[in-house]
Amino acid sequence: MPERAKVSTAxxxxxxxxxxxxxxxxxxxxxxxxxxxxxxxxxxxxxLSTKSKLFxxxxxxxxxxxxxxxxxxxxGLPGVLPVLNRKxxxxxxxxxxxxxxxxxxxxxxxRKNYFYPDLPKNYQISQYDLPLGTSGYVDVSVxxxxxxxxxxxxxxxxxxxxxxxxxxTITGSSFSLEDYNRTGVPLLEIVSxxxxxxxxxxxxxxxxxxxxxxxxxxxxxxxxxxSLRCDANISVRPKGSSVLGTPxxxxxxxxxxxxxxxxxxxxxxxxEILARGERITRETRHWDESRQVTVPMRRKEEADDYRxxxxxxxxxxxxxxxxxxxxxxxxxxxxxxxxxxxxRDYGLPAxxxxxxxxxxxxxxxxxxxxxxxxxxxxxxxxxxxxxLARLMNATGTDIxxxxxxxxxxxxxxxxxxxxxxxxxxxxxxxxxMFATGKEPRQVVAEKGLVQIVDEGELARIVDEVIAENRDxxxxxxxxxxxxxxxxxxxxxxxxxxxxxxRAVNRLLRERLSSG
Amino acid sequence: MKITIADVDHVAMLARLxxxxxxxxxxxxxxxxxxEYVEKLNELDTGDVxxxxxxxxxxxxxxxDEVRPSLDPEEALRNAPDREGDFFRVPRILxxx
Ligand SMILES: [Zn+2]
Numbered sequence: 001m002p003e004r005a006k007v008s009t010a011x012x013x014x015x016x017x018x019x020x021x022x023x024x025x026x027x028x029x030x031x032x033x034x035x036x037x038x039x040x041x042x043x044x045x046x047x048l049s050t051k052s053k054l055f056x057x058x059x060x061x062x063x064x065x066x067x068x069x070x071x072x073x074x075x076g077l078p079g080v081l082p083v084l085n086r087k088x089x090x091x092x093x094x095x096x097x098x099x100x101x102x103x104x105x106x107x108x109x110x111r112k113n114y115f116y117p118d119l120p121k122n123y124q125i126s127q128y129d130l131p132l133g134t135s136g137y138v139d140v141s142v143x144x145x146x147x148x149x150x151x152x153x154x155x156x157x158x159x160x161x162x163x164x165x166x167x168x169t170i171t172g173s174s175f176s177l178e179d180y181n182r183t184g185v186p187l188l189e190i191v192s193x194x195x196x197x198x199x200x201x202x203x204x205x206x207x208x209x210x211x212x213x214x215x216x217x218x219x220x221x222x223x224x225x226x227s228l229r230c231d232a233n234i235s236v237r238p239k240g241s242s243v244l245g246t247p248x249x250x251x252x253x254x255x256x257x258x259x260x261x262x263x264x265x266x267x268x269x270x271x272e273i274l275a276r277g278e279r280i281t282r283e284t285r286h287w288d289e290s291r292q293v294t295v296p297m298r299r300k301e302e303a304d305d306y307r308x309x310x311x312x313x314x315x316x317x318x319x320x321x322x323x324x325x326x327x328x329x330x331x332x333x334x335x336x337x338x339x340x341x342x343x344r345d346y347g348l349p350a351x352x353x354x355x356x357x358x359x360x361x362x363x364x365x366x367x368x369x370x371x372x373x374x375x376x377x378x379x380x381x382x383x384x385x386x387x388l389a390r391l392m393n394a395t396g397t398d399i400x401x402x403x404x405x406x407x408x409x410x411x412x413x414x415x416x417x418x419x420x421x422x423x424x425x426x427x428x429x430x431x432x433m434f435a436t437g438k439e440p441r442q443v444v445a446e447k448g449l450v451q452i453v454d455e456g457e458l459a460r461i462v463d464e465v466i467a468e469n470r471d472x473x474x475x476x477x478x479x480x481x482x483x484x485x486x487x488x489x490x491x492x493x494x495x496x497x498x499x500x501x502r503a504v505n506r507l508l509r510e511r512l513s514s515g
Numbered sequence: 516m517k518i519t520i521a522d523v524d525h526v527a528m529l530a531r532l533x534x535x536x537x538x539x540x541x542x543x544x545x546x547x548x549x550x551e552y553v554e555k556l557n558e559l560d561t562g563d564v565x566x567x568x569x570x571x572x573x574x575x576x577x578x579x580d581e582v583r584p585s586l587d588p589e590e591a592l593r594n595a596p597d598r599e600g601d602f603f604r605v606p607r608i609l610x611x612x
Binding site: 051057058059070075085086087089115117164177179180307310312314316317318 | 569604
């Protein structure tokens, strides 16, 4: 069960400088780690991208001015009634289906009771014993193989507000500031079984989950904006053992890398303690990004006691087969299936297929380009994963904002094939297309980049280069074959890359062997 | 079932209520009687009865995903005991160390 709200209370004590026992996970851990294995489960919260909140009509917006999207319902004023957002339920069912869950035919909401300033009602409406989805799985490719990660449950709940602390940390503040815009935004909680066996697998699972959620278009999954959050459970046991160790809960994992690093750190720490013959104490620990360690969170003396009970203000959900089937019919081809198809239909290596299908938009782009090109799909893949990805990264451009239409990329590839431009020049052409959105033909014409196909013109330039580099030409004649590379380079320079290096090589050889 | 003083302490702590010793004894006594009364239900055989999720026989009350106007921040903050700008200002979250 989530208790995100309480996270901030306890870790602050550590952040404020109380040393934790984290220092014990140091040297020597690596040596003993090989005798142990980690058992990892992840609890992921995603904000659903509905227009309005889960139980009221307030806009579910990110980054709005403080408290500009609140109403009596989400502020928890007396006498109001929540009404469930149909879209949020649909998104929940859609996700449950995509994660191969059983969708509950009967589901209900429950109150989770606790006090925290970001929770104006003093309870969170969540789902306890009858979640929307149960018993699913996701297939994740790890280390060349596949691992089936079971999904324990998928449920709907409302998000809490955002606390802003006066001096940046809770402990340094004499008060906190509350913004309730996020209060009541629909969240989907997705809990995996402890089926992950390494930090890398946890990373791969998260990536796959995010990819699926984005394909479904139910969440934008931006960890930096908090629309995807992750907590982890990790226990460590001797390799080969089937007994579960004492689980440690990890919080404050603010990026996929943080999840991976915190798990790796925690595995080493626990393995070392076990190797010393000591016991692991059950606790919640906080990832300290700046020190790259986990530290125990200071717990309040009270045990968690949320006193769940059925939410009397909401009537239960009866999800009929017809509704489930209707939602099922809207499911897109999911990344795992699409990856298999890319390998089968386009003959792509697993690596290419995995990268291209990670994002639906990228996969759509690739397929549109292949369809327009009609040639070797691997050539398209090389350009998409090579130059296009490089330029997107360098400029921070999303695939949806790329100005090169898939048809334009296809047209450029055809120009390489028919010899209009060389593969080398194509990179220059593509950069210009990327920057300006121009068609390849226009770029080539404007920049005078057409490959020199006229033998006579090329021969003239070759003769010029030989005349200007008599010493080198003599070396070639004398049998120093490698010297020819220099002459080819000179011709390419003179033609600003517009010559076909193979033709240049041939012309040079003709002249230098007969001369 | 007998409700002990420790039970009262626990529930009072969860509800952020404070009682003196006399009040606690009174609470333990009253709560015990209430729970005993409810225990009468144990005399019934409920083996074939599924747990009731709601007292009203309604299902699937849903609304379309449409944005409706929110309160003006001024209005939202009108009952706030304390504010700073358009934020609610609340006492520091951690009790003293
Ligand atoms: Zn609202």
